[in-house]
Amino acid sequence: MENLLKRKKISETPFRKEVLAIFSKYNNAIPLSVIEDELPEYNRITLYRTIKIFKEKGIIHEIALSGNESNYALCQDNCDTETHHHQHIHFKCKNCNKIFCVEMDKFPTIKLPHYKIEQLEIQATGLCENCNI
Numbered sequence: 001m002e003n004l005l006k007r008k009k010i011s012e013t014p015f016r017k018e019v020l021a022i023f024s025k026y027n028n029a030i031p032l033s034v035i036e037d038e039l040p041e042y043n044r045i046t047l048y049r050t051i052k053i054f055k056e057k058g059i060i061h062e063i064a065l066s067g068n069e070s071n072y073a074l075c076q077d078n079c080d081t082e083t084h085h086h087q088h089i090h091f092k093c094k095n096c097n098k099i100f101c102v103e104m105d106k107f108p109t110i111k112l113p114h115y116k117i118e119q120l121e122i123q124a125t126g127l128c129e130n131c132n133i
């Protein structure tokens with residue numbers, strides 16, 4: 001995790017490392033409020049800036065599902081400063097409201113010739129393995 005910041009050419013600050021460590025603790029996407037709860041102390045502006053730079057550098061991505069506050073999850077290695085390359089969908093559990101990134105074997109191809117698709121959001125809802133009992 002630590003050299004992730006170096007690899008993405010972001011200067012390492014104790015705070016950035018702290019925020020990154022929180023992301024790696026969860027296997028689901030988390031909203032800002034969870035990050036805030038995990039931080040012993042923080043400055044809101046610094047936190048927003050950190051989230052922004054993580055997003056821009058391809059460390060995390062934002063998931064804005066309708067009816068939810070924005071959630072954030074770690075990216076795969078192939079995301080970079082310019083673009084996010086995700087081959088996954090987002091699953092939302094309707095019981096615990098957690099959002100998970102789910103890899104797909106085969107990502108659908110969209111048949112829209114001459115269109116430039118900049119963002120594709122596929123979401124699934126249901127019950128996660130903890131709630132589906």
Ligand SMILES: [Zn+2]
Nearest residue numbers: 061075079084
């Ligand atoms: Zn990404």
Ligand SMILES: [Zn+2]
Nearest residue numbers: 093096128131
């Ligand atoms: Zn659940």
Ligand SMILES: [Zn+2]
Nearest residue numbers: 073088090101
């Ligand atoms: Zn995701």
